[in-house]
Amino acid sequence: MSTKEELLKGLKEGVIEFDEDTTVKCSEEWIKDGYNASEGIFDGLAAGMEVVGDLFAKNEYFVPEVLMCADALYAGLDLLKPHVEGDEDESKIKGEAVIGTVEGDVHDIGKNIVKLMFEVAGFTVHDLGKDVPLDQFVEEQMRTDSDLVCLSAMMTTTMVGMKKVISNMREKNPNVKILLGGAPVTGDIADKWGADGYGDDASNALTEAINMVSSLKELRKSGEL
């Protein structure tokens, strides 16, 4: 029999050590012992993933480790999520984002890592997948009223499509924040094309996104939007 603290630690460490067995075992016990599922997700699994994000930023972890951590996280999440009670704690939701790899591009590993970081940080993410028709980004934003639109591209050739999404998005909804990422993209390109931010890697994208959303929310609060 483990204590609540031990289980939380297990969930967190299981993610960091990419140990799927541990996250599964602790999640099962967590539910069996009747603890709050949301708490297990945020203070256990997600807290572990935040550490992973740090390790990634410090170059200690690389793509394979992050993906393995993600597997451990999702294994636990699959067990805990069905037990989350109706009203989620609103304060923990940081914002809503539409994300996808742009048309013509089928590389989505980087996008998936960014999505994962967003989710553990409390974002609601609408993932459009890969090779996403350019218009779909705008449609999905309008449908979900998301705060953020995140565009990813791995190839120089497809990166060019982002420019079109940005101008269409601005026309329809100038207040949406747009974030770019992917191997060929640079901060200068993001500036030049009128995006609001650029994520050099997943953790960087997340920091940018959190800043953008909080500035949006402040604007809303002050009644400017």
Added chain:
Amino acid sequence: MEKFKVIFQPSGSRGQVEEGKTVREAAQELGVDIESVCGGKKTCGKCKVQIQEGSFEKFNIESKADHLSPIMDDEKRQLKDTEVKDNYRLSCTAEINGDILVFVPEESRSGGQVVRKAAGDIDVAIDPIIKNYYVELVPPVLEEAEGDLERLLKELEKSHDLKDLSIDYLVLKGLPDIIREGKWKVTAAIRDDKEIIKVFPGFADKKFGLAVDIGTTSVVGYLTDLETGEVISIDSMMNPQVSYGEDVMARITYAMTNDDGLEKMNSSIVEGLNKIIVGVTKKVDMTPEDILEFVIVGNTCMHHIFLNINPEPVGLSPFPPAFHHSIDVKSRDLGIRGSPGSYIHVLPIEAGFVGADNMGVVVAVAPEKQDQILLIIDIGTNGEIVLGNSKKLVSTSCATGPAFEGAQIKHGMRAAPGAIERVKISPFAKEVKFKVIGETEWHNKTQKIKARGICGSGIIEAVAEMFKSGVIKKNGTFNKELDTKRIRKNDKDMLEFVLAWKDETSIGKDISVTLGDIRAIQLAKGALYTGCKILMKHHGIDKVDKVILAGAFGSFIDKEASMLLGMFPDCELDKVEAIGNAAGDGARIALINNKLRKEADKTAREIKYIELTVDPEFQTAFMQSMYFPHMKDDFPHIQDVLDKIPK
């Protein structure tokens, strides 16, 4: 629009350049080669140049650093603080708004590459598409005054059983003179028993062709005697399109974003190829007009640009080529110099990124005729893999990125003099021995050529040796417990391992391998290994009989090093074979054997293309493949080496 004077040193090229152009664009216009690995995206920092301030009487200009657009943060990130102070700029981003004198430092100069594309021996029957037929015509008389052409056709049918021949218009134009010059004795060069493409006066048994491999970075032409199959001279050059972008994606983007982009790149390769044609014939006292037939291979992007076909769809998923089938075009239609009636044959394309160059490799290796299972890997900026035997062939392409060619690597450079190409690290002291291109011995203080950077084969061996000596771990991170001054943090706060100290280099600083470089190699080799594994799955096998490394690069990497890194699945080391520039060999085979040339079209369509990224196991396979040599797979054939790695 205002124009300004721009002068490049040390080449001395100068000219007037429009306001607002970048230094790199000016360099392109003035024919100055500057490295542009990332294609102007400010990510590689390899195009740095120094602005020389002051008045230069000789050139009558006042050069100032602020005659360029202000330096941006992105650009600054690629430069050291001291460099910023010394007026270094990235040529891809600094825009000209006044007269300037630009110094291109040695490390930013492209060109001078050692092109490693010798002609290998090939063993095929000589049966070229062009055959010479000698005929003696009966001169016309008043009673029988039929036309020259009809007279020639009749005689060709009578003596050689050749029916329904056509004749090239330009050949026809010169026919009366040639026939009379030969005193009614002529030799007709006939292509595929269908078209007269050249008529020689008198008897002629000589005929020549040119096989060309248009690579993304270099272009090689093999002048071949079509009678003997022998290569009589070779000429090569950097692909002049390099200044529009180093890799195929950068070039496709250039075509997409510039109205005349395709035109410009097409003319640059046509011009380049014509230079090769002049060079290769001059060496043996011949002229371009002596070439009767061309065979061209190249990746799908090079293929499209050469044929002046928009490559844009090739750059976007699902990457369809404009066409797969081989094509025959009159060389004059493409502006290529050769015998006026000559044709250019371009080999077929297998699939999007598995282009005519890979088809050249397949023609050279002929896996479709073998029982043993071959894993054929052509390593370049893109890795193309063909797997199988006479029963079944599958292929794929994986985005290895340019890391294997030394790009995206902090001290990466092309295979030119001064590039570190071999590395040994002692297992205990972690001391380094290296060898540079241009010197035959391992580096020592008395050598004239000092280290300038690391080339593709050098970075492979360096990372493999770092793994073998325990400097880095299976997952690519540094072993921080080691006590050596070679492991340190650089000015970007990133761990690195010093290969050559400042006094051993010609660039005034240490040459190192950074953690970022190792990550780039992990991604590249992971992509390659994943391609192999997924093809093996589709073929239903778990081991291969033989690994064949095509491409010049394959010949220069150490087999053990490449297996230690896990560039491809385990195999007996003796069964790993490097075959050099097989694409070029395939082009030569298609030039001298018409039957094999025709079979290539059939084979190209029989090889089943597998798209990696849609495979459900792709992400997991890729992730596991990024470890050295692999996260899970065994490597029994190098287990002894793996066991000896210091813990």
